[in-house]
Amino acid sequence: xxxxxxxxxxxxxxxxxxxxxxxxxxxxxxxxxxxxxxxxxxxxxxxxxxxxxxxxxxxxxxxxxxxxxxxxxxxxxxxxxxxxxxxxxxxxxxxxxxxxxxxxxxxxxxxxxxxxxxxxxxxxxxxxxxxxxxxxxxxxxxxxxxxxxxxxxxxxxxxxxxxxxxxxxxxxxxxxxxxxxxxxxxxxxxxxxxxxxxxxxxxxxxxxxxxxxxxxxxxxxxxxxxxxxxxxxxxxxxxxxxxxxxxxxxxxxxxxxxxxxxxxxxxxxxxxxxxxxxxxxxxxxxxxxxxxxxxxxxxxxxxxxxxxxxxxxxx
Amino acid sequence: xxxxxxxxxxxxxxxxxxxxxxxxxxxxxxxxxxxxxxxxxxxxxxxxxxxxxxxxxxxxxxxxxxxxxxxxxxxxxxxxxxxxxxxxxxxxxxxxxxxxxxxxxxxxxxxxxxxxxxxxxxxxxxxxxxxxxxxxxxxxxxxxxxxxxxxxxxxxxxxxxxxxxxxxxxxxxxxxxxxxxxxxxxxxxxxxxxxxxxxxxxxxxxxxxxxxxxxxxxxxxxxxxxxxxxxxxxxxxxxxxxxxxxxxxxxxxxxxxxxxxxxxxxxxxxxxxxxxxxxxxxxxxxxxxxxxxxxxxxxxxxxxxxxxxxxxxxx
Numbered sequence: 001x002x003x004x005x006x007x008x009x010x011x012x013x014x015x016x017x018x019x020x021x022x023x024x025x026x027x028x029x030x031x032x033x034x035x036x037x038x039x040x041x042x043x044x045x046x047x048x049x050x051x052x053x054x055x056x057x058x059x060x061x062x063x064x065x066x067x068x069x070x071x072x073x074x075x076x077x078x079x080x081x082x083x084x085x086x087x088x089x090x091x092x093x094x095x096x097x098x099x100x101x102x103x104x105x106x107x108x109x110x111x112x113x114x115x116x117x118x119x120x121x122x123x124x125x126x127x128x129x130x131x132x133x134x135x136x137x138x139x140x141x142x143x144x145x146x147x148x149x150x151x152x153x154x155x156x157x158x159x160x161x162x163x164x165x166x167x168x169x170x171x172x173x174x175x176x177x178x179x180x181x182x183x184x185x186x187x188x189x190x191x192x193x194x195x196x197x198x199x200x201x202x203x204x205x206x207x208x209x210x211x212x213x214x215x216x217x218x219x220x221x222x223x224x225x226x227x228x229x230x231x232x233x234x235x236x237x238x239x240x241x242x243x244x245x246x247x248x249x250x251x252x253x254x255x256x257x258x259x260x261x262x263x264x265x266x267x268x269x270x271x272x273x274x275x276x277x278x279x280x281x282x283x284x285x286x287x288x289x290x291x292x293x294x295x296x297x298x299x300x301x302x303x304x305x306x307x308x309x310x311x312x313x314x315x
Numbered sequence: 316x317x318x319x320x321x322x323x324x325x326x327x328x329x330x331x332x333x334x335x336x337x338x339x340x341x342x343x344x345x346x347x348x349x350x351x352x353x354x355x356x357x358x359x360x361x362x363x364x365x366x367x368x369x370x371x372x373x374x375x376x377x378x379x380x381x382x383x384x385x386x387x388x389x390x391x392x393x394x395x396x397x398x399x400x401x402x403x404x405x406x407x408x409x410x411x412x413x414x415x416x417x418x419x420x421x422x423x424x425x426x427x428x429x430x431x432x433x434x435x436x437x438x439x440x441x442x443x444x445x446x447x448x449x450x451x452x453x454x455x456x457x458x459x460x461x462x463x464x465x466x467x468x469x470x471x472x473x474x475x476x477x478x479x480x481x482x483x484x485x486x487x488x489x490x491x492x493x494x495x496x497x498x499x500x501x502x503x504x505x506x507x508x509x510x511x512x513x514x515x516x517x518x519x520x521x522x523x524x525x526x527x528x529x530x531x532x533x534x535x536x537x538x539x540x541x542x543x544x545x546x547x548x549x550x551x552x553x554x555x556x557x558x559x560x561x562x563x564x565x566x567x568x569x570x571x572x573x574x575x576x577x578x579x580x581x582x583x584x585x586x587x588x589x590x591x592x593x594x595x596x597x598x599x600x601x602x603x604x605x606x607x608x609x610x611x612x613x614x615x616x617x618x619x620x621x622x623x624x625x626x627x628x629x630x
Contacts, residue, residue, distance in 0.1 A: 016558045019597050020468035036577055056376075062393055064376045078377055125447040132440040138457035138472065153335035157453065243331045262351055282334050 001029075002047060002054075010047065012040050026178075041070035048072055057081040086248050086256040087270040092180060093294060096249065096272055097303050099136070099182035100292050102175040104308040106130040107186050110145075110173075111311060114188040116165045120145040120158035123171060131175050140174035140181040140253040147190070151286035154243055154278060165191045168201070168287050170278075174253050181253040183274050184304065185290030186311045198315050200279040201287045203235040205312065207277040208289050211245060212300045215275070221263015228277040237279050246274035249292050271295045272303070316344075317362060317369075325362065327355050341493075356385035363387055372396040401563050401571040402585040407495060408609060411564065411587055412618050414451070414497035415607050417490040419623040421445040422501050425460075425488075426626060429503040431480045435460040435473035438486060446490050455489035455496040455568040462505070466601035469558055469593060480506045483516070483602050485593075489568050496568040498589050499619065500605030501626045513630050515594040516602045518550040520627070522592040523604050526560060527615045530590070536578015543592040552594050561589035564607050586610045587618070 002010045010030040013021055018033045025031075034040040044067065048054055055077030056064065067074060088096070110127040124143040131139060146156035148167035156170075163169055172185040187201065207228040214227040225245040232238045244260025249272050257265050259273055267273075273295070278288030289312060294301045302309070317325045325345040328336055333348045340346075349355040359382065363369055370392030371379065382389060403411070425442040439458040446454060461471035463482040471485075478484055487500040502516065522543040529542040540560040547553045559575025564587050572580050574588055582588075588610070593603030604627060609616045617624070 014558075016469045020471060023598075058375050058377045060373050061371075061376045061379045061391060062373045065391065076376060076380065121448055121450065125444050128447060129440050129444060132443060132473075133436055135436065135475065139454075142453035153338075154331045156335060158447075160450065243329075283338075 002044065004051065012043065037066065038070075041067055041072070045070060045072055055080065082256045085250055087268060088250065088272050088294075089270075092250065093270075093272065093303075095178040095180035096182060096292065096294075099175040099177040099180055100184065100303040100308070101305060102131060102134045102136055102177060103173055103182040103184045103292075104304055104311070105134060106143075106173055106175065107171060107184060107311050108307055110171045111186070111188050114163060114169045114171075114190050116190050117162055119160050119162050120147055120150070120169075121160060123163075123169065124158040127171065127173055131173070134175070136175040136177065137179070138176065140176045140183070144170065144172040144185075146170045146286065148285065149283055151187075152280045152282050152284055154280060154286065154288070163190045166193050166197075167191075168193055168197050168285055170286055170288050172288070172290065179251055181249050181251070182292050182303070183249050183253050183290065184292060184308065185276060185278075185288050187287045187289060187313065189313055189315070193315070196281070197285050197287065199235070200237060200240070200281070200285070201313075201315060203232055203237050204277050204279055204287050204289055205314075206235075207231040207241075208275060208291075211275050211277065212291075212293065212302070215267065215295065215300045217267060217269050217295060217297065217299075219267050221257050221259045221265055221267060222261050224259045224267060225261055225263060228275075232277065232279065240279040240281055241277060242280055243276075243278065246276050246290075248273045267295055269295055269297055275300070317359065319366065327358065352381065353385075356382055356387070360385060360387055370395065397571045400565055402583060403565065403587050403609075404585075407565065408585075408587065408618075410493040410495035411497060411607065411609075414490040414492040414495055415499065415618040415623070416620060417446060417449045417451055417492060418488055418497040418499045418607075419619055419626070420449060421458075421488055421490065422486060422499060422626050423622055425486045426501070426503050429478060429484045429486075429505050431505050432477055434475050434477050435462055435465070435484075436475055438478075438484065439473040442486065442488055446488070449490070451490040451492065452494070453491065455491050455498070459485065459487040459500075461485045461601065463600065464598055466502075467595045467597050467599055469595060469601065469603070478505045481508050481512075482506075483508055483512055483600055485601060485603050487603070487605065494566055496564050496566070497607050497618070498564050498568050498605065499607060499623065500591060500593075500603050502602045502604060502628065503626075504628055504630070508630070511596070512600050512602065514550070515552060515555070515596070515600070516628075516630060518547055518552050519592050519594055519602050519604055520629075521550075522546040522556075523590060523606075526590045526592065527606075527608065527617070530582065530610065530615045532582060532584050532610060532612065532614075534582050536572050536574045536580055536582060537576050539574045539582060540576055540578060543590075547592065547594065555594040555596055556592060557595055558591075558593065561591050561605075563588045582610055584610055584612055590615070 145158035246259035276290030460473035591605030
């Protein structure tokens with residue numbers, strides 16, 4: 001898609017996709033069919049003559065390299081797009097909120113399957129069914145379901161492993177509505193967990209509350225991360241928090257800003273990001289809670305509704 | 316992942332992923348944790364000193380650009396990897412066959428939902444449930460369900476649109492097993508279709524049979540494509556076949572070789588690709604049938620079993 005500073009964008013698309021796009025696109029677009037990669041290079045080059053320069057966001061190296069060989073002058077300007085995308089407009093927030101509400105419903109369904117003898121795959125299937133029937137535009141990422149020792153892997157896709165009595169079950173899933181994502185995690189318990197798990201869970205919830213209460217516009221991503229990290233440190237659990245506190249959410253499920261020790265940028269009003277503290281004890285267990293939130297003038301606003309809040313297990 | 320010409324590969328991975336990978340990886344690997352993008356550049360640069368040069372397959376432009384700025388000398392050698400990947404070894408074919416069999420089961424389930432009043436979303440949800448419970452590693456792409464006029468869009472994701480009496484319903488889905496994909500399409504009919512649809516369907520099945528009978532090692536991708544295209548031309552339907560006959564299938568659902576008018580490369584034994592003729596009458600209807608097949612010495616071998624063959628509606 002070629003987006004000029006002024007005027008309508010042009011979408012270059014194969015013959016196979018042009019009819020559907022012309023019927024279903026929700027924004028004004030010039031649509032130009034391209035017959036082959038070479039045809040695309042040619043058409044883009046002709047159009048490029050009208051502009052002083054062309055910047056691109058990001059793309060496979062092979063594509064940029066081919067376009068350069070075809071004589072196009074291109075420069076990467078990802079940062080311009082990143083800046084534009086990380087602060088959301090009202091209509092974008094509305095789409096994300098709808099995605100969050102759908103993700104909540106999927107988590108509520110998943111929670112019904114968390115009991116001894118049910119497999120991780122069954123939990124995922126139940127959640128994805130709700131997402132699909134609710135109109136999620138595919139799944140922004142594979143639903144993660146991790147029970148017992150597998151919950152110590154932060155990104156564990158579901159397996160045939162069956163849930164056992166007392167195990168924590170981490171369910172992390174996303175929905176996409178009008179192109180915008182939501183990303184939520186809840187940890188459910190298949191019966192009463194052991195004391196180590198319960199302690200970790202209470203500490204994670206405390207870290208979540210500290211972060212949600214404490215994050216304000218003007219803080220950097222690393223300062224936000226520290227709020228949760230220091231709370232976990234008080235419980236001696238800091239070393240088990242092996243990822244950042246959160247990441248921006250929008251057209252992609254992971255985008256700027258970064259709420260982590262590397263997050264130098266200031267958080268500002270209108271940013272949407274996750275708050276997701278977790279504790280992972282290698283090979284034993286893991287727990288995590290994750291919300292997609294909006295930063296407003298006064299601080300963090302949850303985009304989850306009543307349902308999402310009720311799904312936070314209090315031991 | 317750094318793969319030397321001799322010896323073990325090294326996987327660079329975040330702390331968050333290293334435990335799971337060390338437990339679940341099915342091949343021998345050196346695993347090195349990286350703390351940040353900068354740490355990755357640094358560690359890769361140290362390692363790179365051992366080699367005459369580093370080639371890469373493909374990657375985001377931003378990543379290659381960052382590594383080059385860190386002083387690494389890198390050259391793109393995608394073609395070497397493409398060549399290696401497009402001819403499959405026996406264990407790869409075995410994984411693809413398992414994925415094909417799972418995709419067949421999902422299509423069989425989907426077919427039960429093709430009746431008037433059922434939405435496209437419900438068909439997709441039913442199919443994806445079978446894929447998920449059967450252990451597909453997520454979904455290689457969104458299940459496509461396109462009914463009636465929407466079937467004239469070759470890549471239509473499912474919507475709330477309800478199937479109507481006599482409509483064709485194109486269901487295109489994939490499964491992934493041990494990292495390898497399958498890609499299958501069937502067209503089902505919600506009752507007796509109109510004569511134009513029935514004629515197009517019979518022509519598509521004839522084009523499929525011609526291609527499957529006619530494709531032999533030594534042919535180019537464009538010659539293979541022509542087998543189907545000429546059959547459709549006999550029925551005056553060539554202009555409605557708006558995409559290539561097929562594409563390679565493997566670790567990715569779309570890879571080399573290309574069976575299309577642009578396919579200059581020779582097809583050889585051990586290649587796995589799709590054969591997927593279709594007819595799309597803009598805004599009115601569409602029909603397509605797609606198999607994932609293996610090229611053997613004597614010609615094309617279907618990887619679908621009895622179930623997949625029985626799912627081809629004969630009018």
